[in-house]
Amino acid sequence: MEDGLFYSESALLNRVLFYSDYNDINIFVEDEFKEFIYENIFQRMFNYKIKINKILPMKGKKGVEKAFQEYGGAYDGKPAIYLVDGDFDLVMGKEMISSPNYIYLEKYNIESYYIDEKAVLKYMAGKMKTTQKNVSEKIQYSGWEDMIYDAMKELFINYMIAQEVFPEEKNVGISPHTFFYKNGYVNINKVEEYINQLRNRISDYDIKYDLYKRKFETILSGDTTKLVCGKYLLASLSNYLREKADVRFKEDDFIYFLASFFDIKTLDFVKERIVSIINARQL
Secondary structure, three states, X not given: OEOOEOOOHHHHHHHHHHOHHHOOEEEEEOOOOOHXXXXXXXXXXXXXXXXXXXXEEOOOHHHHHHHHHHHOOEEOOEEEEEEEOOOOOOOOOXXXXXXXXXXXXXXOOHHHHHOOHHHHHHHHHHHHOOOHHXXXXXXXXXXXXXXXXXXXXXXXXXXXXXXXXXXXXXXXXXXXXXXXXXXXXEOHHHHHHHHHHHHHHOOOHHHHHHHHHHHHHHHOOOOHHHHOOHHHHHHHHHHHHHHHHOOOOOHHHHXXXXXHHOOHHHHHHHHHHHHHHHHHHHO
């Protein structure tokens, strides 16, 4: 609000872009050595019209929290944004920071957003030297998606149980490849082995399982795309595509391509928050 005027969302963004000399932002993230990926994502988000002063990796969520406690809404004289993974925080009822500048992803982590069929088809068309239509028929993406999310849902519900009961032990941090064959398919035996071992160690396992399954269905509306860690999805998808298409590629190159072409509108909630923060500093 300024001089009695109310700005629509699009008008606010245009106004922010108009003040381009002043809208440098600092973005704190968890991931180390991925500044170039985040820079790419945020440049896409704002169509290269907002200057990013710095991407600051903090080596995990606790590091981001510490930075927020120290710097608050501004760092180095510029607006500060703190972007962290959703993890299991919402479903498990963990304490979460409430601030316009502190943004939790709605999915498990940033990699979870890269899983985008159109981006996958575009990448594989280049690798297979054929049309995206032919790629689609060859790789059967929807079949992979159904397979991976169905199996990973059970694993990640159990990871929440493990995180509550045995917080000092690895859960999501277990190597994704533990649960996949070399062709990217889920090794159901390995998943069941993990779940059975967990069940045998917890006397009230069934109660906890029912609790977290209900929370997943109510808080996340049963949306498995918000539950599963993107690193698991990418590990499976990379090997699945190599096997299906009989091509070779580096996983890092594949991931960077997906980060460059996934549907950026899935992060509109982040964009809107940043726009409102920058605009507030101009008033």
